[in-house]
Amino acid sequence: MSDGGEVGESRLVIFAALAANLGIAAAKFVAAAITGSSAMLTEGFHSVVDSLNQILLLYGQHRAKRPADEKHPAGYGRELYFWSFVVAILIFATGAGLSVYEGVVHVLAPEPPQDATVAYAVLAVSFVLEGTSWLTAVRAFGRGKGRQGWWQAVHRSKDPADFVVLFEDTAALVGLLFAGIGIWLSHATGDARFDGYASIAIGVVLAAVAVLLGCESKGLLIGERASPALIAAVRATISARPEVTGVGHVLTVHLGPRAVFVAADIDFVDAVPVGRIEAMIADVEAALRADWPEIDRLYLKPVAALG
Structure with missing residues (x-):
């Protein structure tokens, strides 16, 4: 799938979840x-x-799409990581x-259970809508994994939108079950505290999801390396050139x-003229970007003999 298709599908997943949640909340x-x-x-707040x-x-x-400028020469792509955090x-x-909080208040001062017919109806409709959004997120993520x-x-994904909605929808379905x-139980036993316990359980689920999302987003915000396959491709493509005697550290x-x-340390053959090195770098850059279009910047640094 092309980058444009992946972005479009990612936005579709988010819009599907947003449409479902707005109606469900009311x-x-x-x-x-x-x-x-x-x-x-509690589910309404959720x-x-x-x-x-x-x-x-x-x-x-939207913010991440802005092109690089003088203030942000590397672009704004990582702004998405900030908002996911x-x-x-x-x-x-x-x-x-x-x-x-709402659960604890209800446990300490329970209110007599009221007719739950409306609540059950809303929960059923919410489960269908949330389930539809969840299936959309699962299918989109499944195609990309x-x-x-x-x-x-999830751990290797570099796009928070791929897994944030999936986690949220999963937590939403679990929350609906708890609610x-x-x-x-409140109506079956006549003890309204069970309703409060359910709120607390929903809060625990949300806290667990928040911690997982926070850890994943923190790693992306700090800066994560590219996939091992891309790093290996960079090293192999450069090493295959006759002008090169060795490839040192590859930073991504x-x-x-x-x-x-991408930045790489390269040891060139001593007899290779500067003009040939420039042409070789251009060839390597074109070859790598043809296979790995996500390479945005490529810096190849000549160094002394490696080893």
Whole structure:
């Protein structure tokens, strides 16, 4: 798939999740007001936070497209990593924090259970909508991960939009299950504290997701190397040239999801003229970018004899 296709599919996944969450949030708040359910109110906050997160990811994607300028010569690609880190903080501070707080309040001062018919109806519709968004995210991520395992693909992904929505939708489905169980237990036992326990459980799930997203986003924000396959290709392509006697350190770092900086130390044959070195560098750059279009900048540095 081309870079443009990958970006388009990534945006489609985010828009699908955003559309689902906006409608679900309104329905959950109405159901919470009618039933007095803490778990349902928590789920409403959860959907609002998810909606805000998807807006931030779209904003980050838009900002990351800006071309390099004098102030940011390496471009703005890594700005998406900043906003994905902000998303993780929002999930933890707002989503998880409000869920646990609301649950504790409901456990300490439980309200008598009200008719849950509306709550069950909203949960069922929400599960269908969230499930549809989750399937869209799973299919998109599955196509991009290749033969890698799911967790390995998440860890190696350089585009937060690929896995943030997947994690959010998974947490949303688990949260809906917890909310449904909590409401059912409250009515089955007459003990409204189960509704509060469900809110706390939802908060714990959100906190776990936030920590995972935060760790992945932090690594990208600091700067991660390119794939081992790209590094090996750079080394092999340069080493194959007759003008080269050795390749030293190859440095790579992602400037964005699909932009890689590459620098390599090269020992040239002493008798090779400068003009030939310049032509060779141009040939190597063209060959590498033909196979690896994500290479945004390539710097080849002549060094003394290696070894």
